[in-house]
Amino acid sequence: MQEDATELDRALEGKGRLDRVTIPAGRRSAFAAMTLAPRRRALSMSVLIGTSFYVAFAPGDAFAVPDQRHLALIFRLAIMLPIGMAVFYWLRHARCSLIRQQLVACGFHLLAVSLLALLITRSDSINALGFVFANYAVLMAMVISMALPLRLVLGLATIVVLIQGMAIAYGPLRLPVLELHNVMIAIVIMGPAMFANRTLENERRRHFLLVEREQLRQRQLAEQRDMLGRLAALDPLTDLANRRGFHAGLASDLDRLAPGAMVAMAMIDIDHFKAYNDHYGHAAGDEALRRVAQALADAARPAGRAGRMGGEEFAVFVTGLSGNELALYAERLRASVQRLMLVHHHSTTASVMTISVGVALGAAGTSETKVLLGAADAALYRAKAAGRNRVVIEGLDRPDTGVSRTG
Numbered sequence: 001m002q003e004d005a006t007e008l009d010r011a012l013e014g015k016g017r018l019d020r021v022t023i024p025a026g027r028r029s030a031f032a033a034m035t036l037a038p039r040r041r042a043l044s045m046s047v048l049i050g051t052s053f054y055v056a057f058a059p060g061d062a063f064a065v066p067d068q069r070h071l072a073l074i075f076r077l078a079i080m081l082p083i084g085m086a087v088f089y090w091l092r093h094a095r096c097s098l099i100r101q102q103l104v105a106c107g108f109h110l111l112a113v114s115l116l117a118l119l120i121t122r123s124d125s126i127n128a129l130g131f132v133f134a135n136y137a138v139l140m141a142m143v144i145s146m147a148l149p150l151r152l153v154l155g156l157a158t159i160v161v162l163i164q165g166m167a168i169a170y171g172p173l174r175l176p177v178l179e180l181h182n183v184m185i186a187i188v189i190m191g192p193a194m195f196a197n198r199t200l201e202n203e204r205r206r207h208f209l210l211v212e213r214e215q216l217r218q219r220q221l222a223e224q225r226d227m228l229g230r231l232a233a234l235d236p237l238t239d240l241a242n243r244r245g246f247h248a249g250l251a252s253d254l255d256r257l258a259p260g261a262m263v264a265m266a267m268i269d270i271d272h273f274k275a276y277n278d279h280y281g282h283a284a285g286d287e288a289l290r291r292v293a294q295a296l297a298d299a300a301r302p303a304g305r306a307g308r309m310g311g312e313e314f315a316v317f318v319t320g321l322s323g324n325e326l327a328l329y330a331e332r333l334r335a336s337v338q339r340l341m342l343v344h345h346h347s348t349t350a351s352v353m354t355i356s357v358g359v360a361l362g363a364a365g366t367s368e369t370k371v372l373l374g375a376a377d378a379a380l381y382r383a384k385a386a387g388r389n390r391v392v393i394e395g396l397d398r399p400d401t402g403v404s405r406t407g
């Protein structure tokens, strides 16, 4: 993802051939998809506006080509108006490729240019040459508004220059200077038109890249937030949920349970851990904590979730066990640590590391977490007071609980 961001940054900073903003190869299809609808809209609008102008200028024919005004009227109203409307309708509804739509729209405008050029060849009026300017104005509007690719723009300009050139060559005023004017007008008009076309295209591309980069940043932020959330809920030493993560998991477990479902909390404390730390060193203490955590997490699964509450204190939350099953489950937790056989010669309870377990029972929906934890703590205190390395189960709402002695 970082690579993608760098690639987008580079694309936004740099310019490609002819100063064009370059879209990275992997994103070209996304760019095409994003700009497809606006490009199609631009095509159909161009045809609609072109048709409207073509019809609106009909009265001007009496001045420009008075000897051909009837033919001009037929061109404008009987040919270009219906064709323009049909092309507009087709562009709005056809679902063919963009390039095909661009060619059809260009074809429509070229037809308009050709009909005006035809009037130049047939009219004796010097005013007919005004159509040369009109045609280049049409071409300029097309190039700017239709968002055409550069190759198409150059092709169109060449065709229009040729059509006009032929109209002048075959018209009543065959002056070489007019041909020169024809080319000069094309150059003067096409220069700014192509510049505007490229500027608009660059803006389209830059906008796309900015949107992509923003979306990427949002995704990166969301991922980082997720990761921080996960890290904030984990104990770095043991990889178990820390107090915060344990409580969050507990809350979601309780939400999912049916009201009245049996729940239990086990508070667990390593026996004589201070002595272990003092005699074997802090690093050995850390390693022992890791191994105890792993053993408890394994023994707690699948019915329960384990967490480190701080120091050498752990907790396991378990659901769906009855009194007897719970006694066996708690005993499994206790035995899992003893089975590690972590030598502890400075414990007055056993020659290996042991834990004391206090368990409190409750029911989902009625027992508050705080009360459950308090009751489990009280049971743990009793287990410690009774000599350690044992399980004490404290009943909260149920009568079927008791004390299970082990070790």
Ligand SMILES: Nc1nc2c(ncn2[C@@H]2O[C@H](COP(=O)(O)OP(=O)(O)OP(=O)(O)O)[C@@H](O)[C@H]2O)c(=O)[nH]1
Pocket: 237, 269, 270, 271, 272, 273, 274, 275, 277, 281, 282, 283, 284, 285, 286, 289, 310, 311, 312, 384, 388
């Ligand atoms: N190595 C290590 N030691 C820790 C860590 N957190 C707490 N401790 C130590 O755990 C010990 C806890 O000692 P106490 O609370 O006196 O309990 P205890 O010695 O286990 O005695 P009982 O619980 O009564 O059996 C202290 O020495 C703490 O320094 C830790 O992350 N790493």
